[in-house]
């Protein structure tokens with residue numbers, strides 16, 4: 001039974017799938033301090049959060065069973081992604097479900113700002129009928145600057161066009177083509193700053209976006225510009241904004257987010273009549289909360305059940321066409337990695353993955369994650385998974401090389417895997433055989449046909465009469481039943497290999513006895 005902890009308020013309707021799952025129990029405990037969360041997180045397989053819970057390295061360290069952290073929303077700046085990746089914890093978000101709500105909140109803020117609605121409301125309910133202090137501006141014919149033209153920024157731009165605004169946008173990934181489709185003029189941050197009457201930001205908070213609008217940009221802006229931030233506190237420098245308002249450059253600002261949330265009572269935004277604020281409400285609609293909770297719950301179930309999932313934040317996305325081609329080979333890759341790692345002696349220094357056939361048409365990085373996981377798992381057990389396998393290999397200075405070649409040796413696809421250790425270099429090759437499934441078809445220079453599963457003995461010996469018989473007798477006396485057996489050699493009387501699948505793992509004492517047989521050079525026990 002998987003245990004899921006929900007530590008922020010999340011729509012009950014949206015997480016119904018989790019409640020309904022027979023293999024999952026759900027517990028809700030909101031408003032926990034870091035100490036309180038650290039004390040209980042060890043019991044849970046998954047944690048579901050919004051933006052309040054700070055998922056620090058300490059929480060992950062205490063979360064020994066944590067397999068996944070789900071973020072019911074977009075921004076994951078409250079989750080330490082590096083710490084999650086190092087520990088093999090998948091972090092998923094729900095990137096699509098709150099786009100429209102946040103876009104609409106941005107518009108609500110822009111209009112409230114243009115017409116002084118919060119300030120006018122306050123006076124009116126206070127008993128004053130003040131019409132002259134709140135003369136606003138129209139949006140029509142104004143220039144809207146949008147920094148960050150992703151999901152939310154693009155939706156804001158579309159609506160701005162409907163309001164008769166001209167839009168100038170900046171986003172390092174915005175192509176001329178897409179800008180044209182959206183009817184948006186492209187500009188740099190400084191050009192946007194200089195041309196706009198309203199500026200709204202819709203980027204994540206990163207080292208590049210922190211303070212993207214600061215003193216130098218405010219100095220370029222038109223007198224009377226209005227600024228909106230419904231993305232993340234810190235993208236617009238809070239101090240520089242207050243200064244620009246005092247200097248009369250900025251006529252007003254609308255903020256949904258703060259550098260530190262909630263802001264302290266003396267925060268300069270809270271008593272400035274030109275700044276309107278909301279408490280991080282962008283995604284707070286019934287619809288958005290249901291959408292993100294549904295999306296994240298479905299993904300969590302996939303991860304817990306070891307099924308394919310799509311919105312991992314700490315793994316590169318895999319396009320659907322690549323996934324459909326590679327997915328059948330994931331298990332083979334994992335097993336080949338395990339097989340070869342148990343075959344070699346010495347410390348692994350380099351892993352070379354070579355693919356040929358149809359597989360060579362696509363980016364093999366996702367397959368490589370499975371292969372590396374397989375290579376490392378005999379040493380690291382369940383500590384390694386497809387999220388952290390690359391990271392763990394690199395952090396141990398293991399070189400990973402991915403190659404493609406055109407020789408398939410008669411197979412439709414072939415994966416060839418080489419491990420270089422400080423003592424030796426070994427290669428195996430595997431494929432999926434139509435109707436037969438995964439097969440290892442080559443061990444070093446010997447052609448073989450091995451289903452990569454169960455208990456395998458890999459024996460190197462000299463090709464001479466009697467060895468097979470002696471080995472069979474020895475295993476029989478020790479009550480080890482041979483299921484399949486293959487012998488491979490290049491020349492008569494030369495070096496040869498034997499591959500046996502046996503019905504139960506051979507004890508160490510039996511392996512030692514086999515190793516002592518005359519004519520044997522090595523015996524390796526491989527468990528898959």
Ligand SMILES: NC(=O)C1=CN([C@@H]2O[C@H](COP(=O)(O)OP(=O)(O)OC[C@H]3O[C@@H](n4cnc5c(N)ncnc54)[C@H](O)[C@@H]3O)[C@@H](O)[C@H]2O)C=CC1
Pocket residue numbers: 073074075076095098099102147148149150151152153170171172173202203204205206208209230231232256257280281282283284
């Ligand atoms: N206030 C709220 O409640 C909510 C806030 N958000 C925040 O809104 C932001 C945007 O969300 P989405 O549009 O869904 O994300 P998105 O990933 O679709 O868009 C972000 C865009 O920012 C762009 N970007 C990244 N670095 C940039 C830079 N240096 N300069 C300019 N553009 C840059 C990216 O290329 C991307 O197009 C996120 O920070 C998210 O956390 C999202 C939902 C609710």
Ligand SMILES: O=C(O)C(=O)COP(=O)(O)O
Pocket residue numbers: 050051052072073074075076098280281282283284
């Ligand atoms: O999705 C996002 O990035 C948000 O900022 C929404 O945050 P919330 O889930 O409302 O705490």
